[in-house]
Amino acid sequence: MYNVVPDTIKKDFEELRDADFNVEHDHQYRYAIVPNKPMQHLEDMLFFTETEKEILMEALANNAKASEKKTKRMQEKLNAIYDVSKLGSSLFSRTFLSKANLLEQAKQHKKVVKLINYRSTNSSEVSDRLVEPFSVNVKEDILHAFAIERKDIRHYRISRIERVELQEMVWQYETLHYVTATDPFRIVNDHKVRVHIRLKVGGYNELIERFPLTQAYLQPSAGEPGIYDFECNVNEKFFGLTNFILGYHEHIVEIVEPESLIEHIRRHIAKINF
Numbered sequence: 001m002y003n004v005v006p007d008t009i010k011k012d013f014e015e016l017r018d019a020d021f022n023v024e025h026d027h028q029y030r031y032a033i034v035p036n037k038p039m040q041h042l043e044d045m046l047f048f049t050e051t052e053k054e055i056l057m058e059a060l061a062n063n064a065k066a067s068e069k070k071t072k073r074m075q076e077k078l079n080a081i082y083d084v085s086k087l088g089s090s091l092f093s094r095t096f097l098s099k100a101n102l103l104e105q106a107k108q109h110k111k112v113v114k115l116i117n118y119r120s121t122n123s124s125e126v127s128d129r130l131v132e133p134f135s136v137n138v139k140e141d142i143l144h145a146f147a148i149e150r151k152d153i154r155h156y157r158i159s160r161i162e163r164v165e166l167q168e169m170v171w172q173y174e175t176l177h178y179v180t181a182t183d184p185f186r187i188v189n190d191h192k193v194r195v196h197i198r199l200k201v202g203g204y205n206e207l208i209e210r211f212p213l214t215q216a217y218l219q220p221s222a223g224e225p226g227i228y229d230f231e232c233n234v235n236e237k238f239f240g241l242t243n244f245i246l247g248y249h250e251h252i253v254e255i256v257e258p259e260s261l262i263e264h265i266r267r268h269i270a271k272i273n274f
Helices: 006-018 037-046 050-061 068-081 084-089 094-109 201-210 212-217 241-247 259-270
Strands: 022-025 031-034 111-120 125-137 142-147 152-157 163-170 192-200 218-220 227-235 252-257
Touching: 006 022, 050 068, 094 111, 094 125, 094 163, 125 152, 192 201, 192 259, 201 212, 201 218, 201 227, 201 241, 212 218, 212 227, 241 259, 252 259
Parallel strands: none
Antiparallel strands: 022 031, 111 125, 111 163, 125 142, 142 152, 192 227, 192 252, 218 227
């Protein structure tokens, strides 16, 4: 039917299993992909189970400090926030969870993985990466891993990985693994510089909507109404911040410091073809 030899079909099933799909068949050789137990385990780690939710509901109902109206409101919030089926289809797609699950498995078993068709914003390239994954942050959409070819620590956005392939190779560079903190633009870099930018209300809104972590570093100006000061340490190459400044320059009052950021933006402006 498919105009291929039987071995090709067998290889197809092997590749499905290698990609951690649980493929089974019945006595009539009808094949199916069945629910993946590790995936269910990951969902249990991320979200409250029904039993856990019932315990929380009961605790709220028996809390004498909260009024009946407040208790009901909190119960409604709990139902909305921790409905696994809703979260699974909106905040975390099954594809995303599958990749995160494979990365977590590789981490637990100290195995190398291949990140297939990783879309890099910095290099504007799509390529495969062979890495040792040692920290998987689902909430922040960040994978900390040791890049085998580059021989250094790299961070990757899980959502930018097309597919994850488990390898037979075990870790060789575990002593070099360490987790570095991200800046408000979710960029991992040991070398940071302090920036101070003054923004209009529009800039304030755009910045926190695009990069929610920046809200902790925004303060209303002491001397001018409607002006906000953004002061914090960011990665030395200004990834994330550069795109914001170029895209929303009309909402920026002034780049106060550092001078290196001002020169960096000037160089980028000079590269624009009109």
